[in-house]
Amino acid sequence: MTETHAASTAATYEQGDPGRASASGLPAIELAGVAKVFHSGSEVVTAVRAMDLQIVEGEFFSLLGPSGCGKTTTMRMIAGFEEPTSGTVYLHGRDVTGVPPNKRDVNMVFQSYALFPHMNVFDNVAFGLHRKGVAKDEIGRRVNEMLDIVGLTGRGQRRPRELSGGQQQRVALARALVNHPRALLLDEPLGALDLKLRQAMQVELKRIQREVGITFVYVTHDQNEALTMSDRIAVMNDGVIEHLASPREIYEHPATRFVAGFIGTSNVFNGTVARMAGDVAVLEMGASERILVPIGDRAVRAGDTLDVTVRPEKMDISTEQPSGDLCALRGTVTEVVYLGTSTNFSVTTSTGADIVVFQQNSATARDLADRGDSIWLSWQPQHSYPIG
């Protein structure tokens, strides 16, 4: 590995959970400048572009992005089902480019589960151990132990088609985990389950991952799933990682406009910096209307245009003009949706932006504003976050 390589590793770790940065040794999975181009007929599709990625031993890592952004392709390159067009894949420091899937020490859980229909649950789970030539009584012991862990005790003799979707999912998981892979790759494993079962399995997966301590690489297009389960998330768009950080960091400080829009609901404002007050940029949006943006270590000058995101739950609605140290905008309520614990207000600002505000429901919140009312929006400056 080269100098620049090591440097980029360090940079990536800085963004993540600081506890993980100290993890000694090599990353479990590492992609260095990996790209994948498909040629289908006359069409050329670039699925993954020059991707650098380090996944730490034992972490729950998610690849999150919209359909078609290259998540599956990335995962299939790690598993060995696709060879990168360029770049290198390392598993625990070993260059595995060109090594077939059956010689890689990672296992995959397929979205369709891919359970062998002509074998019972026990034989499905034992398949990998048989290939490794593990002794018969040890296979029996390990398979049953794994069936216990995934909650399928005593179901070994069933055929896959006799199981429910959730149970099939668990068999797929057990079949991969029983081999003690160095990393487990899961491609939208809960995509085929209904919402309730999916939420139960999210908790279950997290528990199993803690229990077995194996690195999980989890592909999903569901931002809630990624936020609740992951230690770190890489948000992908069009073959590129746009933001790689902890769930909190990604939610609160999205790196790009795309990430802000993809993770949760986000309001984006665009304005020109009127002046700098220390490291806070002041965007004058109209009479007594302003957005204050702490810009951190960005190089921003008066006269620059800036995109700013603010989460809907960070904003307040009031009928009186807010105090001068807050961000403040005038607007008109266009829609009010009561949701039990909270109320969603759709507001068109005086600058013409359509935004959303979530207000917790309390005794007073109910009558904050009605459709058509002119109101003030306000929020603390630290909730303004520059993007792009």
Place this chain on the structure above:
Amino acid sequence: MTTVAARPTGSASGQPAHGRRKQRRWTRAILPTYSWLVIAYLVFPIAIMIVYSFNQVTTGLPQVSFAWNGFTTRWYQQWNGIPQLTSSFWLSIQLALATTVLAGVVGTLLALALVRYRPPRFRGKAAFEQTLFLNIAAPEIVLGASLLGLFVTLNVARGFLTLLISHVAFSIAYVAVTVRARMAGFDRSLEEAAQDLGANAWTTFRKITFPIILPGIMAGGLMAFAISIDDFVTSNFVSGPQVPFPVWVYGATRIGIPPQVFVFGTAIFTVGILCALASVIMSRRHRPA
């Protein structure tokens, strides 16, 4: 028939709704009745063959006749009473078995190629599929005549080998098409899962692909066996001094059919029915979730 009779009674008793319901019930019986008539039409000759294989013969030289002379199992006891018929029957069985194996292997591999690959890896796939279809659609007499021409030109002595080559030639397409149809729903990720769990290409085929597509291969093999054992047209062109069963029977019709022909016919039919049943049961059991 009773429903037809009952209908006017229903209307006459001043219950038109009731009558209409009856009428609808009657019309609903048309298609099933029709279907059973067609089945009867198809099964009738076979039933005649089975029944008359137990018929006594009064003529000096045993020949089938369609006058019922009384029940006997004599022809079953003397099933091999006509050495030429017996040897032609065994030739047909050997030929059909060899054809099943060869066409089964070749056709299955073709089906795999057709299911898995497409251009640019499989260049000219569309043309290939057309050829396969033409092979099925082409009149057999053309195939038979051209094969005979080929063997004569190449100076190949006609016998078991020429029969086998010809039978395999016209069975392959049927096997390929049958196996491919059965493989249409095969999930490729099963093979990837096996590989992912440490299986190499051969183990993956042996443990996963083959057992799952086996019912399809069996159906294809059954097809090859069925069309080989009763082939007349091509066999008539390319057989040597020893002719297969259908060709022998055809030759015998000119002097009179010995009752043993019905015995062999009944045996082939029975085995065929058993194979078809086994195939249906197998594919039911192996049907994926």
